[in-house]
Amino acid sequence: MHQYKGKLIIHTGSMFSGKTSSLEREVKRFTIAGYNTIAFKPSIDTRYEKSEIVTHDNTSLKGVLVDNIDEIVEYCKVQNPDVIAIDEVQFLGGDIKKIVASINEFLAQDITVILAGLDMDFTGQAFEIVKELMPLADYLYKHHAVCVKCGTDAWVSHRKTKDTERVVIGASKEYEPLCRRCFLEEKAIEEDIVNKNQVEFRI
Ligand SMILES: [Zn+2]
Numbered sequence: 001m002h003q004y005k006g007k008l009i010i011h012t013g014s015m016f017s018g019k020t021s022s023l024e025r026e027v028k029r030f031t032i033a034g035y036n037t038i039a040f041k042p043s044i045d046t047r048y049e050k051s052e053i054v055t056h057d058n059t060s061l062k063g064v065l066v067d068n069i070d071e072i073v074e075y076c077k078v079q080n081p082d083v084i085a086i087d088e089v090q091f092l093g094g095d096i097k098k099i100v101a102s103i104n105e106f107l108a109q110d111i112t113v114i115l116a117g118l119d120m121d122f123t124g125q126a127f128e129i130v131k132e133l134m135p136l137a138d139y140l141y142k143h144h145a146v147c148v149k150c151g152t153d154a155w156v157s158h159r160k161t162k163d164t165e166r167v168v169i170g171a172s173k174e175y176e177p178l179c180r181r182c183f184l185e186e187k188a189i190e191e192d193i194v195n196k197n198q199v200e201f202r203i
Contacts, residue, residue, distance in 0.1 A: 004030070004035075004083070004112045005082075005110040005112065006106075006107045006108065006109070006110040006111060006112060007107070007112045007113075007138040007139065008103070008107055008112075008113050008115070008133070008136055008137045008138050008139075009026065009112065009113070009114045009115070009137065009138065009139045009141075010114075010115045010116075010117075010130075010133060010134060010137040010139070010140050010141065011023055011114070011115065011116040011117075011141050011143060012116070012117055012118070012119040012130055012134065012140070012141070012142055012143070013118075013119060013141075013142050013143035013144055013145070014118065014119075014120070014143075014144070014145050014154050014155065014156055014157045014177050015118065015145065015157035015171075015175050015177060016145040016154075016157070016172070016175075016177050017143035017144050017145040017154065017177070018143045018145075019116040019117070019118075019143050020087055020088075020116050022116065022141065022143065023039075023085050023087055023114055023115075023116040024039075026085070026114050027039055027083070027085045027114065030082070030083045030112070035081075035082040035083045035112075036079070036080065036081045036082045036083070037081060037082065037083040037084075037085065038064065038075070038076070038079055038081045038083075038084055038085070039062065039063035039064070039084075039085040039086075039087065040063060040064050040065075040066050040072050040075075040084065040085065040086045040087070041063045041064070041065055041066070041086070041087045041088060042065075042066065042067070042086075042087075042088055042089075042091035042092045042093065043065040043066060043067050044088075044091045044093075044167070044169070063085075063087065066092075067093050068092065068093035068094035069092060069093075069094040069098060069099045069102045069103075070094065072084065072086070072102070073102055073105075076106070076111070081111060082110075082111060082112065083111065083112045083113075083114065084106060084111055084112070084113050084114070085113075085114040085115075085116075086113070086114075086115050086116070086117075087116045087117075088116065088117060088118075089115045089116065089117035089129060089130065089133070090117040090118045090127035090129055090130050091167065092129065096128055096129050096132055099129055099132075100129075100132050100133065100136070103115075103133065103136075104136070115133065117129070117130045118130065118157065119131075119134075119142070120156055120157075121166050121167075122156070122157055122158060122159035122168075122175065124156050124183070145157075145177030146177065147177060147178050147179035147182050148176045148177060148178065149178060149179075149182040149185075149186075150179060150181070150182055152179045153179060154177030154178055154179055155178065155179050155180045155183060156177070156178055156180070156183050157175045157176070157177060158175065158176050158177070158178045158183055158186060159174060159175055160173075160174060160175065160176055161174050
């Protein structure tokens with residue numbers, strides 16, 4: 001393993017693409033290499049056991065649940081880690097500029113930061129914090145799930161339910177990975193249904 005000091009490593013992509021597994025594997029490798037590592041996770045994601053980061057394939061890593069970047073900063077003042085991991089970074093609370101500034105401050109202190117997060121929401125819009133952080137990365141990995149319709153590399157997490165809120169915590173019951181083409185086809189069908197219903201309503 002290379003000597004990592006003050007590097008920003010980002011794992012992004014859609015749901016079911018292996019982001020959290022990659023973050024977990026990296027944290028384990030840093031730990032084996034003798035680095036003092038801490039993993040954090042925004043408390044909004046309470047799908048699984050508290051204080052554990054759990055991947056969709058059900059492996060887990062001990063992590064600290066936090067609400068915002070300030071809690072991470074405070075925690076690190078006491079723990080003096082060499083490596084910080086933040087899973088589901090798109091859900092981290094706090095002002096985006098402040099999150100970016102705090103991460104830059106960690107890097108300036110030679111702390112390596114590993115992030116995992118969704119690049120886009122279910123409509124294909126970028127998550128702002130991930131969009132801000134991606135160009136700053138030393139190492140950026142875009143992961144791909146497999147499109148459930150055609151088997152090519154997926155591009156987005158398509159929401160199967162009718163919820164329109166941006167954040168709906170869920171797994172395979174609520175979301176499916178789709179490639180761009182299948183996503184656009186699915187959208188066209190959904191819009192067709194909406195239009196048809198509107199026409200019928202008017203009659
Ligand atoms: Zn497809």
